[in-house]
Amino acid sequence: MRHSLLLVAAVALSLVSVTSQQLPAQTAGGTTVAAGLACNGTRILDPFKGPLAGTDLPPALLQISDKDKSDILKSGLPCQENVTTGAQADPTGKEAVGLDNLQRGFDFYSWRTFIALNSPANGTPVDQAQADTPTLWEDMHSFKQLLDVMLPSDLQPPIWPADRAGMEAEQERLVPRECREPHQKMPTRMIVKMIEESFNEPFKTGPLIDQTGHYAIFEILMNRQMFDYIMAHNLNTKAGQAGNSDLSVDFPAGQNSDKTVGAFMLKISWKILSPSEIQARNFHMADALVLMPPPDDPKVGRKCLPETLGLIGFHAVHKTATRPQWIWTSFEHIKNAPAKDEVGTKNLEGPYSFFSVDCGDHCPLVNATPPRPWDPDPKLELRFRGDNSFKSQIVRETPLTQEAKNMNRIFQSMLGSSVWKNYMLLSTQWPSAFACTSLHAQNPGAPAPKTDFLKQPDMTCSPAPTFLANSTLETYSQGDTPLASSSCIACHENAVGFQRSASNPQPGKGNLNQSDFTFMLEKAQ
Amino acid sequence: MRHRRQRSVRGATPFVQASVVTRRVMVAGAVATTAVAAVLPLATAAYAADPATDMIAFLLLSEALTGVSRQTLAPELVEDKNEILNSDPGVDPINIKNTYFKWIGDHDPTSSFGKLLQLAKDNRQSLGNIIPKVNGSADDMVCLARSIVLLWYLGSWYEPDDLKNKVASPRVKVVSPRAYTQGLVWRVAGAHPMGYSNLQFGYWSRDPRDPSSPGLFDPSKT
Numbered sequence: 116m117r118h119s120l121l122l123v124a125a126v127a128l129s130l131v132s133v134t135s136q137q138l139p140a141q142t143a144g145g146t147t148v149a150a151g152l153a154c155n156g157t158r159i160l161d162p163f164k165g166p167l168a169g170t171d172l173p174p175a176l177l178q179i180s181d182k183d184k185s186d187i188l189k190s191g192l193p194c195q196e197n198v199t200t201g202a203q204a205d206p207t208g209k210e211a212v213g214l215d216n217l218q219r220g221f222d223f224y225s226w227r228t229f230i231a232l233n234s235p236a237n238g239t240p241v242d243q244a245q246a247d248t249p250t251l252w253e254d255m256h257s258f259k260q261l262l263d264v265m266l267p268s269d270l271q272p273p274i275w276p277a278d279r280a281g282m283e284a285e286q287e288r289l290v291p292r293e294c295r296e297p298h299q300k301m302p303t304r305m306i307v308k309m310i311e312e313s314f315n316e317p318f319k320t321g322p323l324i325d326q327t328g329h330y331a332i333f334e335i336l337m338n339r340q341m342f343d344y345i346m347a348h349n350l351n352t353k354a355g356q357a358g359n360s361d362l363s364v365d366f367p368a369g370q371n372s373d374k375t376v377g378a379f380m381l382k383i384s385w386k387i388l389s390p391s392e393i394q395a396r397n398f399h400m401a402d403a404l405v406l407m408p409p410p411d412d413p414k415v416g417r418k419c420l421p422e423t424l425g426l427i428g429f430h431a432v433h434k435t436a437t438r439p440q441w442i443w444t445s446f447e448h449i450k451n452a453p454a455k456d457e458v459g460t461k462n463l464e465g466p467y468s469f470f471s472v473d474c475g476d477h478c479p480l481v482n483a484t485p486p487r488p489w490d491p492d493p494k495l496e497l498r499f500r501g502d503n504s505f506k507s508q509i510v511r512e513t514p515l516t517q518e519a520k521n522m523n524r525i526f527q528s529m530l531g532s533s534v535w536k537n538y539m540l541l542s543t544q545w546p547s548a549f550a551c552t553s554l555h556a557q558n559p560g561a562p563a564p565k566t567d568f569l570k571q572p573d574m575t576c577s578p579a580p581t582f583l584a585n586s587t588l589e590t591y592s593q594g595d596t597p598l599a600s601s602s603c604i605a606c607h608e609n610a611v612g613f614q615r616s617a618s619n620p621q622p623g624k625g626n627l628n629q630s631d632f633t634f635m636l637e638k639a640q
Numbered sequence: 641m642r643h644r645r646q647r648s649v650r651g652a653t654p655f656v657q658a659s660v661v662t663r664r665v666m667v668a669g670a671v672a673t674t675a676v677a678a679v680l681p682l683a684t685a686a687y688a689a690d691p692a693t694d695m696i697a698f699l700l701l702s703e704a705l706t707g708v709s710r711q712t713l714a715p716e717l718v719e720d721k722n723e724i725l726n727s728d729p730g731v732d733p734i735n736i737k738n739t740y741f742k743w744i745g746d747h748d749p750t751s752s753f754g755k756l757l758q759l760a761k762d763n764r765q766s767l768g769n770i771i772p773k774v775n776g777s778a779d780d781m782v783c784l785a786r787s788i789v790l791l792w793y794l795g796s797w798y799e800p801d802d803l804k805n806k807v808a809s810p811r812v813k814v815v816s817p818r819a820y821t822q823g824l825v826w827r828v829a830g831a832h833p834m835g836y837s838n839l840q841f842g843y844w845s846r847d848p849r850d851p852s853s854p855g856l857f858d859p860s861k862t
Contacts, residue, residue, distance in 0.1 A: 212731045214716060547733050548715055573838045577715065579733040581818075597821045598836045611841050629840050 151256040151339040152379070154194035156371035159186075160204035161223040163525060167518040168210055176521065177528050184529050188241055192231035195371045195435040196224045196442060196545070214547065215518060218579065221543040222519060225444035226526045228431050232257075232381075233399070233535055242531040246396035253305070253401065255282045258336040258381060262308045263289050264351055265638040272351060275342050294404050294419035301421060305401055307334060307385075309408040312638075314491060317606070320591035321484035325468050328503040329387040330491060331427065331587055332405065337635065338379040340367050345636075353639045356613040364612065364631040368436040377434050380633060384428030384447075384587040386468055387497055398425030398448060399534050410493050420496055427451055427468060428587035429538070432603070434632075438552060440576055441632050443544040443603035445585045449537050452509040452586045469509040469586065479508040484591055511586045512593035515541060544583045544603045546576035574629070578604040604632070612636030694757050695729040698741050701760035704770035705785055706792045708824055713737055713792070724764050736822045740791055743815050744784075747797060752784040779804050793828075795819035 162183045165173045179187075198220030202209035210216045232252040234241040239248060252258050256279075264273050266289075273289075276282050290298050294306055307313070314322045314330045323331040337345075344366050349355030369377025388398060405420045429446040452470045453463050458481075465472040485505050495501055515523070523539045530536040546552045551573070584593040584601035592601035612630040630636045699710040699717065711717055714737050716730025729737065744753050756774070763769045774785045783800040790798045795815055802810035814820050821836045832839055 213718070213728075214731045214733070550715075574840045575838045577733055581733045595817075597817050605838060608838070609841050629842070 151258075152192060152251075152376050154369060154374060154376045155191040156194045156374035157190075158197045158371065159190055159193070159227070160197060160199065161208065161219065162187075162204040163208045163522075164205045165207050166210050167208075167219060167521040168215065169521075170517055172521045172524055176525055179525065179529055187227065188230060188529060190227055190231070192376065193224050193227050194369045194374055194376060196221060196438060197371075198224070210518070214579065217545075217547070218516075218543070219518060219522070221442065221545045222522050222540060224442065225431070225446075225540055225543040226522065228433065228444055229429065229446055229538070229540070230526075230530075230535070232431060233429075241535060242529065242533045244399075244533045244535060246398060246534045247400045247402075248534075249401075250399070252336070252381060255279070255286060256339075258338055258379075259342055260308070261335040261337060261635055261638055262310065264337065264342060264345060265635070265640055266351070267640050268352065268354075272346070273342075275339055291406050291417075291419065293417045294406055297404050297419050297421060301402070301404065303402065304404045304421065306404045306406065306419075307332060307424070308406045309491075311408060311490075313408065315489060316588070316590055317592065317601075322489050322499065323384075323469065323509070323587060323590050324485055324499045324505055324507045325386050326466070326471060326506050327387070327389055328499055328506055329497050330499060331469075332385045332387070332424065332497075333588065334381075334383040334385065335635065336381040336383070338376065340376055341378045341380060341633075341635075344378065350612065350636055351639060353613045356636060356639055357615055360614045362614065364614075364629065364636070366434050366631050366633070368434045368439065370436040377436075378441075379434075380432045380635065382428075382430040382432075382588060383426065384585070385424035386427050388423045388425040392425060393423050396534065397450070397537050398427070399538075400425055405497065407493060407496070408491060411490070415493050418493065418496060422497070426538075428585045430585065430588060432632075438546055440546040440552065440574065440578070440604045440608070443583065445541040445543075445583055445588075445603075446538050447541060447585050447587055449539050452511055454511040454514040456514050458510050469507045469590075471506065471508060474508070479505065481508050481510050482512070482591065482593065483508070507590070509586055509590055513582065513584065513595065515539070541585060542580055542583050544578050544580060546604060547579035548577040551576035574608040575602075575604045578602055607632040607634065610634045610637070613639060692729070693725045693761070695737070695741060696725050696727050697757040697760040697764075698744075699729060699737065700724070700764055700767060701756055701770065701785075702737075702740075702788065702792055704760070704763075704767040705774075705789045706824060708792070725761060734818055734822060736795075736818060739816055739819060740788075743797060744788065744791070748784060748800070750780045750784070752778075752781045752800075755781055756785060756788075791815065791819075793823055793825045795821070795823040 162179075164175045164178075167176070198217050200213035200216050202216070203219065203223070208219075210219060230241050233244070233250045235244050235248045236251050236254040237249070244250075259273075259275060263286075266273055271288075274281070274285055276285065290306060291308060298304070298306065309332065311319075312335070313333050316323065316333075325331060345351050348362055348364075349359055350364070366378035367375065369375055369379075385401070385403075386398075388400060392398065393400065401424045403422055403424050405422050405424075407418045407420065409417060425448075427448045428451070431444040431446075432441050433444070434441045448468070450466070451468050453465075453467060457463060463472050471478060485499065485507065491497060491499075492501075499505060519540055519542055527536040527539070582595050582600045582602050584590075586593070589601035592599070594600040598605070608629070610630045610633055613636070614630075699714050702708075702713055703710040706713070714729050714732070716732045718728040718730055720726040720728075755777070759770060759773055759777075760767075763773065774782055780800065783804040786803050787798050787800045790796060796819070797813045797815055799811040820833060823833065826832050
């Protein structure tokens with residue numbers, strides 16, 4: 116994150132003024148302010164006039180009134196989903212199938228979430244955001260990098276003070292040794308510390324290499340509610356987790372009724388921008404110092420490289436009181452890769468970051484993992500091969516639904532000339548079996564754990580859609596093969612930590628070591 | 641995932657009574673089988689004289705034959721309290737009912753499927769009558785009903801003709817990758833098919849679900 120950048124830019128701002136600028140919806144009646152992030156507990160349904168199904172987008176759907184546009188763009192972060200099997204806010208906006216109405220509600224929630232988190236941290240309206248405007252999620256108030264929480268045992272435990280000066284001091288403390296010198300020269304740059312998960316995709320399926328021959332870079336973050344829970348239960352270290360084996364991990368849930376944000380996690384993918392891409396300003400950009408992963412040879416130093424990164428993928432994952440399986444939102448840049456059917460029909464609008472339209476007879480195999488070795492070569496910095504002999508040739512296996520395409524067109528039209536018009540929602544995955552989710556979601560006020568997975572060993576509750584993959588974050592797990600293809604919920608239900616509980620727990624004391632749909636706890640040291 | 645192998649099922653217990661449907665016979669006979677086979681392309685024509693009411697009839701028939709509630713078979717079913725046949729079968733993310741319905745229509749060379757659906761429509765107020773009436777029908781209908789039971793429980797298609805002819809190793813096909821994961825036998829047993837599980841880490845340390853779990857057979861009791 117570009118904490119230091121914000122430090123310089125906003126050094127004169129008081130905490131109160133920063134918060135109010137970051138959260139324009141704060142003045143709205145339904146919004147409350149929590150430490151870092153605020154959310155809007157008002158039930159907001161999409162006002163779009165007409166069904167989104169169908170190949171042709173009815174012109175009326177793009178005729179969004181100024182008031183509706185303003186209301187949506189300034190509505191802030193939803194505390195919880197607002198979905199219905201029937202019509203949305205406008206009675207004409209009803210899909211033929213109940214499941215599609217629900218999906219539409221979740222997708223609307225996802226776009227609101229994306230807009231809220233990517234709104235400029237300085238209060239500029241999101242439809243005027245420039246490519247290099249720092250976002251709310253990049254602000255040190257809002258999210259913290261996973262690797263700034265799971266610290267080595269020789270460091271003091273992490274803290275997240277409420278005041279900006281305290282946060283800045285904590286940030287300074289965690290600047291890696293290798294980055295200190297460039298950090299002194301370029302203090303406004305965010306610092307990305309690479310580990311294997313920063314370049315190798317889930318299940319070690321391989322790195323993603325762009326058309327300039329550079330690695331894509333991945334980053335994981337958590338919000339303050341997640342951080343507070345982790346620290347309150349000593350889950351930031353292996354020893355702490357092992358010593359808390361009876362705990363059923365249960366992150367706080369977002370809720371409209373009391374306007375609580377709940378736990379949020381982000382997974383971000385970046386590409387290294389070329390000078391021409393920086394000049395074109397089609398990506399959300401962040402100036403960064405990228406710390407290379409630890410090399411195999413400890414005698415080789417880790418370089419800390421100044422790079423300009425462009426946002427290519429964005430996962431926002433939110434736990435809510437009614438969706439204890441969390442809600443999984445996936446966005447990506449529109450120029451990452453074409454869809455498979457677009458390739459088949461040669462309906463290509465390149466250039467793409469991860470697909471060559473003119474490689475002719477020399478194209479790499481589509482969606483093939485790169486040749487080994489995969490680890491970055493310290494000498495090559497973030498280039499995959501010195502001779503640029505490999506570039507990923509990626510296609511999106513599962514095309515977007517027509518409904519998602521149409522919702523994207525509506526939101527992209529609302530975003531005017533903003534850089535965010537270059538991003539699209541892929542889909543939102545949510546647990547569709549409500550009778551099943553109600554087994555897990557306990558009533559407000561119920562004793563902990565509020566999320567009770569002992570009642571029902573199948574924690575997934577029929578995710579909809581069944582599969583969901585981002586072309587930059589689950590590149591090699593696309594498709595619709597049960598278990599092998601990417602499903603956010605079905606994969607993350609297997610997440611565990613370092614708790615060691617009894618193998619056959621007594622009723623009421625059960626704890627199956629599940630870590631509440633996050634793999635973050637596995638990074639404890 | 642595509643299963644490209646087709647193999648006979650060795651050692652499977654021949655169905656002694658080819659012309660009687662009971663769930664116990666179906667499941668006990670088939671649970672020992674390994675159903676790994678090629679997935680054939682679906683024929684273009686599906687059985688559907690009246691798609692909406694036929695799907696509801698199929699769910700009623702399936703509930704009667706499997707003993708599993710129609711809400712479990714069709715999670716998004718919205719029932720019309722006045723006339724069950726006017727209900728909305730709904731669309732769920734898996735939608736296995738549609739896969740099965742189409743498959744049966746495409747693979748029934750007789751008119752038995754239509755007759756079974758009509759039987760379900762005629763007995764929609766008293767589903768308990770369906771099995772006795774099926775058992776009193778022609779062998780083609782009985783054996784198709786047995787194939788339907790096996791389809792729901794195992795996600796695999798047992799050729800009705802082979803059941804009728806008491807073939808020791810009936811031809812079996814896994815209908816689709818999703819069908820492979822959706823067999824009711826796994827939910828009844830509190831287990832999962834090889835290579836696929838939605839059960840949480842460590843589930844094996846706990847008592848399996850009660851096979852008569854009321855939630856499976858009557859979702860109102862969950």
